[in-house]
Amino acid sequence: MSTSTGDKDPFIASLGKIYAGYTGGFAAFVIILAILEQMGVPDKIIGYLFVFLTIGVYAYIGIISRTAAVAEYYVAGRRVPALYNGMATGSDWMSAASFIGMAGSLYALGYGGLAFILGWTGGYMLVAILLAPYLRKFGQYTVPDFLGARFGGNLARSLGVIVLLTSSFVYVVAQIVGVGIITQRFLEVSFLTAVFLGLAGILVCSMLGGMRAVTWTQVAQYIILIIAYLIPAILMSMKVTGVPVPQLMYGFALERIEGLENGFRAAGMTPPPGVTGWHTAPFIGPNGAFSWSAALNFFALVFCLMVGTAALPHILMRYFTTPSVREARQSVAWSLFFIFLLYFTAPAYAAFGKLEIYQTVIGQPIAALPEWIKNWQIVSPYGVPWVNIVDVNRDGIVQWGEFRIHPDVVVLATPEIAGLPYVIAGLVAAGGLAAALSTADGLLLALANALSHDVYYKMIDRNAPTAKRLIISRVLLILVAILAAWTAGNAGADILFLVAWAFSIAAAGLFAALVMGVWYKKTTNAAACWGMAVGYVFTFGYLIWTEFYGLSFVELFGTKEAILAAARQTAALPAADPALKAYAAALVANAGQITDGAMSWFGQLILTTDSVVLRGRTVARLWTLNNISGGIVGVPLSFLTIWLVSKFTTAPSQAMQDFIDDIRIPKGGVRLVDRREAVE
Amino acid sequence: MPLVENADDPKGATVAATDQINGAAYWKKTSGLMWTMLAIWFVASFGIHFFATALNPIHILGFPLGFYMAAQGSLIIFVVGLFWFAKRQNEIDEEFGVQED
Numbered sequence: 001m002s003t004s005t006g007d008k009d010p011f012i013a014s015l016g017k018i019y020a021g022y023t024g025g026f027a028a029f030v031i032i033l034a035i036l037e038q039m040g041v042p043d044k045i046i047g048y049l050f051v052f053l054t055i056g057v058y059a060y061i062g063i064i065s066r067t068a069a070v071a072e073y074y075v076a077g078r079r080v081p082a083l084y085n086g087m088a089t090g091s092d093w094m095s096a097a098s099f100i101g102m103a104g105s106l107y108a109l110g111y112g113g114l115a116f117i118l119g120w121t122g123g124y125m126l127v128a129i130l131l132a133p134y135l136r137k138f139g140q141y142t143v144p145d146f147l148g149a150r151f152g153g154n155l156a157r158s159l160g161v162i163v164l165l166t167s168s169f170v171y172v173v174a175q176i177v178g179v180g181i182i183t184q185r186f187l188e189v190s191f192l193t194a195v196f197l198g199l200a201g202i203l204v205c206s207m208l209g210g211m212r213a214v215t216w217t218q219v220a221q222y223i224i225l226i227i228a229y230l231i232p233a234i235l236m237s238m239k240v241t242g243v244p245v246p247q248l249m250y251g252f253a254l255e256r257i258e259g260l261e262n263g264f265r266a267a268g269m270t271p272p273p274g275v276t277g278w279h280t281a282p283f284i285g286p287n288g289a290f291s292w293s294a295a296l297n298f299f300a301l302v303f304c305l306m307v308g309t310a311a312l313p314h315i316l317m318r319y320f321t322t323p324s325v326r327e328a329r330q331s332v333a334w335s336l337f338f339i340f341l342l343y344f345t346a347p348a349y350a351a352f353g354k355l356e357i358y359q360t361v362i363g364q365p366i367a368a369l370p371e372w373i374k375n376w377q378i379v380s381p382y383g384v385p386w387v388n389i390v391d392v393n394r395d396g397i398v399q400w401g402e403f404r405i406h407p408d409v410v411v412l413a414t415p416e417i418a419g420l421p422y423v424i425a426g427l428v429a430a431g432g433l434a435a436a437l438s439t440a441d442g443l444l445l446a447l448a449n450a451l452s453h454d455v456y457y458k459m460i461d462r463n464a465p466t467a468k469r470l471i472i473s474r475v476l477l478i479l480v481a482i483l484a485a486w487t488a489g490n491a492g493a494d495i496l497f498l499v500a501w502a503f504s505i506a507a508a509g510l511f512a513a514l515v516m517g518v519w520y521k522k523t524t525n526a527a528a529c530w531g532m533a534v535g536y537v538f539t540f541g542y543l544i545w546t547e548f549y550g551l552s553f554v555e556l557f558g559t560k561e562a563i564l565a566a567a568r569q570t571a572a573l574p575a576a577d578p579a580l581k582a583y584a585a586a587l588v589a590n591a592g593q594i595t596d597g598a599m600s601w602f603g604q605l606i607l608t609t610d611s612v613v614l615r616g617r618t619v620a621r622l623w624t625l626n627n628i629s630g631g632i633v634g635v636p637l638s639f640l641t642i643w644l645v646s647k648f649t650t651a652p653s654q655a656m657q658d659f660i661d662d663i664r665i666p667k668g669g670v671r672l673v674d675r676r677e678a679v680e
Numbered sequence: 681m682p683l684v685e686n687a688d689d690p691k692g693a694t695v696a697a698t699d700q701i702n703g704a705a706y707w708k709k710t711s712g713l714m715w716t717m718l719a720i721w722f723v724a725s726f727g728i729h730f731f732a733t734a735l736n737p738i739h740i741l742g743f744p745l746g747f748y749m750a751a752q753g754s755l756i757i758f759v760v761g762l763f764w765f766a767k768r769q770n771e772i773d774e775e776f777g778v779q780e781d
Contacts, residue, residue, distance in 0.1 A: 111732070114750040118725060121755050125721040128762050129714050133769075247752070251742030280747040282732035290733065299726055306725060324780045326770055333762035340759050347751045519714075664707055667778045 012079055019084075022057075023223050029053065034423040043422045047186040050426040051433060054224060058217045058437065059204040065216050066208035070466050073210030073473065074141040074449060075320045080215055082327040086334025088215045089318045091222035093120075093309075093339055095171075096178025096436035097499060099225060102343075104407025106350035110279040112294065113350070115301040117343050121336060122302070123309025128332035131310060132319040134518045136328035137663045138670060140677070141320065142446075143313040143510070144454040147532075149677040150517040150659070152525035154459050159532040161450045163509030164313045166540065167502040168443045168450075169484065171312075174499040175440035176202075176488035179433065181381050185412075186429045191381055192489045198437070199485040206441045207474050210449075214441045215321060221434035226341055228431020232411075233345050236352045236418045246348035253351040254280055260358045269400035277400075279354065293607055293624040300629035307635050308503025311511040314439075314446035325666040353410045356417050362400050366391060369398070372416035380406055386413075444484070448477035462676065497615060500628040501543050508535035508634025516642045521660050524652055527645035535638030539630050546620040546627045550611050551584060553620035557603030558610065560594045563587070566611040567594075570618045706776040713772065717765055724757040 033046055071077055080088065098120070106113035138146050144164065148157035179198030180191050187194065205217045237246035240253060257279045264277075271277035278288050283298060285291035309315065318335075322328045360370055366389060376387040388404040411432075415424035452473035457464055464472070513532045516523040545553050554566040570576060570584035587594060603609035606623040613619070619627060652660075655673045662670045672678055728735075732746030740748065773779040 111747055111750065114747070118729075118750055118754055121758055122721060122725045125717065125725075125758055125762065128765060129717040129721075248741065251740070251748070253742070254744065254747065255739065255742040280736065280744045282729070282736065282746055282750075299729070302725060302729075326766075326773070326780060329766040329769060330763075333759070333766050336762055337759050340755050344752050344755055519711075661703060664710070665703065665778045666773055666780045 009079060012081065015081070015084060019219060019223065022220060023227075026224060026227070030423065030427060033426065034421060037421055037423050043425075044188070046422055046426050047429065050430045051183065051186055054430045054434065055201040055437075058201065058220060058434075061217045061220055062205040062207075062209055062213040065213035067210065067212050068467070068470065070469065072212045073470055074453065075317075076210075076212040076215045078139075078321055079323050080321040082322060082330035083334050084219050085215070085318060085322050085327075085331040086336075086338050087222040088218035089315065089331070089335035090338035090342075091218045091225055091435065091438035092318055092442035093315060093335070093439070094225065094342055094435050095175055095439040095499075096182070096432060097174070098342065098346075099229065099432045099435035100178070100182075100408045100411045103346045103349035103353070104410040106347050107354055107405075107410045108275045108407055110276040111282045112276065112298060114347070115298050116305065117346065119302045119305025120309060121339060121343055123306035124332055124336040124339070126306060126310035127315070127319075128329055130515050131316060131518065132328050132332050133325045133666070134663050135316060135514075136319050136322060137325045137666060139320070141317075141453055142449050143316050143514070144450060145458075145677070146517070147513060147528070148454070148458065149672055149674070150656075151513070151523075151528040153674065156513075156525060156529050156532070157454055157458065159529055159536070160510065160513075161454050163506060163532065163536050164450050165447060166536075167312065167506040167509070168314060168447050169480075170498040170505075171314075171502040172440055172443040172447065172480075172484045173487045173491070175436050175443065176485050177491075178436040179440065180488060181408075182429055182432045182436065184381060186426070195485050195489045198433075198440075199481055201433075201437055202440045202444060203478065203481055205437065206445050207477055210470075210473065211317075211321060211445060214445050217441065218438045221438040222338060225431040225434040225438075226338070228427045228434070229342050229345060229411075232414045232418065232420065232424055232428060233348055233352070235420055235424070236414055237348065239418045240352050240355065246352065247344050250348040250351040253348075253355045257351065257355055257358060260355075260362075264358075264362070264400045272401045272404050279351075296607060296624065297626055297629065300625055300632040304504050304507055304629045304631040304635075307507040307511050307631060308505075311506040311509070311514065312502070313450070313506070313510070314442040316514075317446060317449075318442070349411060349414060353414060353417065357403065357405070361398055361403055364398055366396050366398055370417075372413055375416060376409055376413055380408070382406060444477060444481055447480045448473055451476045451480070497628075501630070504539050504543065504629065504631030504634065505536065507631040508539035508638055511635060512638035512642055516639070516646075518660070518663065520643075520646070521657060522646050522651055523642055524646050524649040526649045527642045530645045531638045531642035534641045535634045538637055539634030542622075542634070543627050543630045546622070546630075547617065550618040550620035551580070553622075554597070554609060554611050554618075556597045557599050557620075557622060559596050559600050559604065559608065562603075562608065562610050563594050563597065564591050566618055566620070569611060569613050573613065573616065573618065575616055576618075702776055703778075706772070706778055709772050709776075710769065713765070713768055717761065720757065720761050724754040724761070728754060 033049060037046055067073055102116060105116060135146055140146065140149065144157045144160035147160040148154065176195055176198060180195040183194035183198055184191050206214050233246040234244045237249050238244050241249040243249050261277055261279065278284055281288065283290055283295035285294060319328045319331060322331050361373060373387055377385055380386045384406060386406050386409045389398055390402050390404060392402055393399065412428060415428060452469065456472050457469050509532055512535060513528045517528060551566050551570045554562050558566065567584040567587035571581055571588055573581065597603065603622060608624060609620065609622050610624055611618050611620045625632060658671050659673050662668065728749050732750065735746035735749065736744040738745040770779065
């Protein structure tokens with residue numbers, strides 16, 4: 001398969017026209033719906049039109065992009081220009097969590113939430129300088145392909161596949177939950193129906209055309225999601241400040257929030273649980289004073305999210321699709337630019353939403369609240385009300401601490417807060433859906449390709465004919481999708497916390513092996529395999545241990561005070577295993593006999609080891625680090641293992657050194673050590 | 681750009697194979713750029729934010745500076761840095777004649 005940037009491919013040449021026309025068409029569609037709404041068409045119909053017409057467009061692109069060529073199916077024929085690959089990566093990257101969840105996290109956490117903004121953008125620096133150009137030059141189909149070719153075959157390939165399957169699967173399940181939540185709200189169907197409707201939308205985009213179809217639908221989805229994110233923020237900024245540039249104007253909102261917070265405190269009020277009372281203050285504990293634990297958690301999270309970004313296979317595989325190494329580098333820059341457009345707007349949403357609530361809700365009589373508050377006082381799929389006012393002191397006035405809001409409402413309700421017509425709410429739903437569908441598409445493709453290409457074709461049947469390979473790919477895609485939807489439908493919103501794990505798992509499992517494979521010639525096959533295995537087992541094990549067996553973790557790494565505190569927390573859990581609760585109660589009853597854990601010296605090495613009650617469990621925290629940053633130890637450990645084992649194993653052969661020289665240089669071909677690793 | 685996967689094909693021989701010295705010099709310069717970028721990455725991701733508390737009393741357009749750097753400042757450094765990196769690496773490629781045809 002040979003392609004050239006110089007080819008005058010009529011499709012590539014007319015991409016600008018196609019997507020400009022598409023954007024114009026979408027704008028016209030929104031305007032027509034706005035007119036229909038004014039003419040009295042009910043909200044429900046508007047919501048249906050938004051959801052079904054946008055999914056219809058994605059399906060249409062998916063169907064016309066169908067292909068029977070292997071290179072088209074796996075890497076979109078390697079002819080996606082840098083700019084468009086940037087857009088596709090942007091929507092591949094930005095999930096339902098980014099679109100609807102992030103502004104809400106910033107609302108609740110203030111400065112602390114900026115760790116997500118930094119972590120989910122800065123990782124692209126690592127992608128561009130350390131990995132993308134070299135993976136593109138290597139030029140096969142998947143990330144495990146690189147591991148197999150660089151580290152001697154199927155063992156390294158299998159380890160890569162295992163890490164990929166673990167991290168991508170938890171991630172895709174969360175996306176399908178996101179699709180379900182949005183579809184459920186706007187179509188008013190059951191959660192399970194919503195999940196399977198979403199699934200149909202995902203499959204029709206990716207099944208027939210693989211990467212080619214996913215690429216061109218993702219570009220279309222990016223356009224919708226960015227329009228849907230920016231327009232309400234711009235209108236909100238107009239309402240609050242009179243200037244339609246939310247990213248510049250929310251500074252004044254921040255200043256007023258600080259003033260209002262001081263006023264609330266002076267009046268003796270406290271913020272609601274989970275919401276910071278000092279929106280712009282960095283690294284503070286619940287009392288507003290500087291906290292080492294908060295600072296450590298902030299930087300550890302930034303690190304894990306960045307390294308995880310640079311190790312997630314569904315992102316890395318997007319850079320296999322550009323026509324050249326040069327365009328792969330430019331494409332990472334474009335990707336970050338398109339992601340930046342959304343991420344630098346998210347804190348504005350949070351600030352305007354918070355200011356509006358502090359000005360028009362807090363201190364008002366409950367009977368005289370704005371209309372939008374009443375509309376959102378309904379139960380969400382998370383099992384709690386979207387907005388909940390708990391009149392603790394029964395004075396009929398909303399106090400600071402009495403106003404509870406689910407983070408997702410901050411984006412979903414902005415149109416109503418700003419008093420905008422329903423058509424804007426429909427637009428936001430379409431945007432959230434585009435964000436969730438595009439990420440789910442990319443993840444499903446990464447999963448199915450790992451199974452069909454890496455496991456089936458490379459390890460089971462090397463001689464499978466093209467047609468059979470593509471059929472297997474499609475069958476696996478459907479099977480993985482159904483399994484993910486089934487998991488999502490059963491687990492519901494309770495599993496959203498797992499997304500954060502995907503980053504630590506991918507970071508600890510893959511990052512070191514990929515980076516060392518390119519940048520450290522002496523990396524041996526055994527070293528890379530050990531590095532991946534140690535990083536993955538250690539991090540995944542740590543996450544499971546701290547999350548589900550928190551008390552036992554504290555018993556090993558905590559001081560006697562920490563153990564007693566964890567036992568008290570466990571004994572008081574409402575819905576824990578009775579045997580565990582009895583065990584914890586016995587510990588509390590014999591508090592005098594508790595001794596420091598055997599490894600408590602390690603547990604106190606940086607900060608202390610403790611536990612918190614989260615998600616109905618006692619979750620342990622090594623050095624007070626939340627387990628969302630589990631990769632902070634796993635990543636360095638993986639690097640160290642690779643470096644050490646490389647010292648004690650036979651250096652790579654001359655053929656391998658030549659291979660590394662080839663992938664380091666844009667020009668020329670790649671001399672594979674094992675010719676059977678070639679895919680084209 | 682022909683994607684040559686075949687070592688027996690004469691076109692498969694790379695610049696590095698025919699000119700070891702040039703290849704080494706190229707990689708040295710590329711590594712230098714990598715470390716520069718990594719330093720910028722570290723400062724923008726972590727270094728600046730160590731001083732967030734000290735920067736926050738400075739307000740620009742209402743933004744406390746420490747908050748602003750984490751919400752926008754570092755992001756702008758990342759985006760501009762990556763476009764600059766792509767341009768600079770292309771210049772290095774062309775300087776050593778190893779750019780794609």
